Amino acid sequence: MSADKERILASIESSLAHISKTDFVEVFRQNVPFSDGSILFKMKIEWERNGGYCYDPLKNFDDLFFTLSSHFGTYPIGETIAISSALKPFETILKQRFPHKRFFIENGLIDQVNCSICIATAGIVENGTILVHWDSTQSRSIAVLPEHVIYLLNSKNIYETMDDAFNALRLKGISGWVMIGGPSRTADIEKVLVTGVHGPKFVSLLILEEEFYDRA
């Protein structure tokens, strides 16, 4: 209601009239505790601390296919797999390597699918999370709707802190994203931890090393 706007602003103004205003506050740079080791390794450890699974960093296509086939062997992910259209170049080769699975490029709502593969925009070591954004190549729902989700993360996009990662995304001109830290979970019933509520129960992270991109 347009009248409300004036009313609220006037009310705030009169409330603040006699208040001495605080000055601008600098962004707080704090000591974020880190474990030792290479950043890839740390990312793996921290992601797994949140209850996800992370494979060893991958160097080439063969690594990728090997990892995927062992993943498909471990988890009952069903036959159909949605992939984000950012992965379109791999569609044919995936179909060749896994003839028993049905891969399809997602086209919006993918509620019938049990598993999806999508791209993670950035990884954050500080709290073991990944950032996933959406655009014309990847939908919002692909990262959360299926029960199994596999995220592919470029090792170049791993950052130590949230501050660094958010800045990097903003520099790329990305304005909306979701930060994901492990499987969807709840403790609403007697504080018992249950995973897989509305989002995925199994989240797996594949980190692709720089070499991977050099060869691809």
Place this chain on the structure above:
Amino acid sequence: MNANFYPNRFSKVAKEALDNADLQNALTKAMHHSQMVRNQAVQDFSDWEEMRNAAYRIRKYTLDHLDELLLQFEENCVRNGVQVHYAWDAQSACQTIHLILSSKSAKRIVKSKSMTTEEIHLNHFLESNGYEVVETDLGEYIVQLRNEPPSHITGPAIHLNRKQIADLFHQKLQLPYTEDPEELTKQARTILRQRFLTADAGISGVNFACADSGKIVIIENEGNVRLTTSLPNIHIALCGIEKILAKEQYLPLFLRMLARSATGQRINVYTNFLSRPRQPNELDGPKEIHVILLDNNRSKMLKDIELRESLLCIRCGACLNVCPIYRRAGGHAYGYSYMGPIGAVITPQLIGLQNAHLLPYASTLCTACGDVCPVKVPLPQQLLTLRQRIAEQASLRPWLEKVGFKIWKWMFSNNAFYVLLTYLLGFASKFGMMKLFKPWSTYRAPLRRAPLTFRQQWKKRTYHER
């Protein structure tokens, strides 16, 4: 005032809660757990105190510059293609939502957890206007099925045990009986997934609204906010005007603190950053995003120098988890959408002292709440300030208390009267009259004055020494 809010029945509801063994067990267990994990989680940082100071200053900056920041936020939202509405009070907010929904003939609505929507009693309003509203947070869904308000800021069904929830699902949803939390969760997931897929509109709250970018940040663990903000064609976010942050760069600090304070996690599973509605080439997402900035007395609260800092609150619920009163009385006793120490401070300001004059007294001033608050809301001091205001309004205090304190004042500000008190107490102790002070002696042994007070003994002693 809305008949669904009943803060002045605190004593009665709290007594019922105390007699409810199931509730006491559930609450005790849950609160101990929450405190333990929170205390562990904050140890990640050696500079937690400095973080609190920084968070306090940042939130304070918001309050002091709220008018500019709101306009800046609106400007950035509009640039992002998000529509901004202002709502003076609960009724206006409900009407605005009604207008948005009816203009798109949206009927089926999915909601994700939001205390602000509880504050304006949105579900009730929408249902009475013919909308189908379903809460999608598991705990919130459970209390919705029970026709109850949530009893905790972050854990709405914290007061229930698994048996009660199993019975509820079995009876209300005709599902096979199971007490396994995992199975129960699965049942709810299946039902709610259908609701998500068929919903016309999604309604959520807001955790932080960034003025410099127009981004809205919503935090959750289950994924229901993610779906609420992705699947339906319309999204409406209800945001209290105090939720603004001046800069997006402040967010990491708050995300670190909020998750740890609320649930002891180092980060929530999903942190949603929403900026713009679906673009023409995008595959899914809401075509319209509306933000409703709700005042509902907040702009007036800003004026109150002694109490305005309660607007710093970021709704983590840590003060509830440590409060021994909350743990026993339960969230429903507070009779409004905010409970525990923060509820006792905010509710009287939002709906008027006379409508919630018991709440500020529902505390022993043990100050545990002030210590855990991540943004340093001075809760104990505010409770005291509210008590002073209530005491000043003659009609709100029982006459016995007022007279009692007058007598107490005479006795203790004058030595002669104090001597009189000594004799009176001695007399009363001797003849068992202390029993007559029922509120004390119903549950406790009556107090007994010592045969000689220290004062009397001291006098004797010094006399003899001379």
Place this chain on the structure above:
Amino acid sequence: MDQFFPDSVWKAVQLLKQANCDVVFEEKALCCGQPAFNSGYRKDAYEVAKPLIDLLTMTNEPIVVLSGSCCSMIKIHYHELHLPPELEQQWVKWKNRVFEFCDFWVNVLQNPTLPNSFKSPLRVLFHRSCHALRELKIVSAAETLLQQIPNLELVYTNDFDACCGFGGTFAVKFPEISISMADSKLDYAMQHKVDGIASLDMSCLMHLQARSQKRFLPLKFWYAPELLIYQ
């Protein structure tokens, strides 16, 4: 303490004398005003506190207060009574001379005398009273002090839920909640088979003791410094 626990005061006096302190007891010091202040009656509280403030303003010696909540009222909250500016200025000066007994004993006198040993082992639950714990922050000092006593075994309460449920008028306004809180404490004490409960706050003890007597529990109650010379 004057009316209900004169023995505890005597013990404190005795201790101070053993430590070669000159103890002066001011008869005019009646009450710090906390009961009214905590219930919102600030004016009444001020009138009660006024003689005490005048009195303390005139002294130059350290001021020892028995009981944590009274001490934190005097030391931390007096400015909230809206004192006249000149009184407030003086308060800022003399408030640093105010000590709770344990604080004084440990931090000023530096543990002057060795505590007596108990003839038979004693198990004591130490109740961390809220004002001593969070406002005065002297609980750990008191705990170290008690740990030094031979034959005394200190039992700690779990960190959560430190409050005993007294809270001044709270105890009579919401008696059911209040005793439920006291019962948690007492039950914990009984489960851990202690001989009694010690605390830095007499008001907590008064409340716990009254509840314990009503339930006929075999528990004793001590103002913590008493244990230094308790036989």
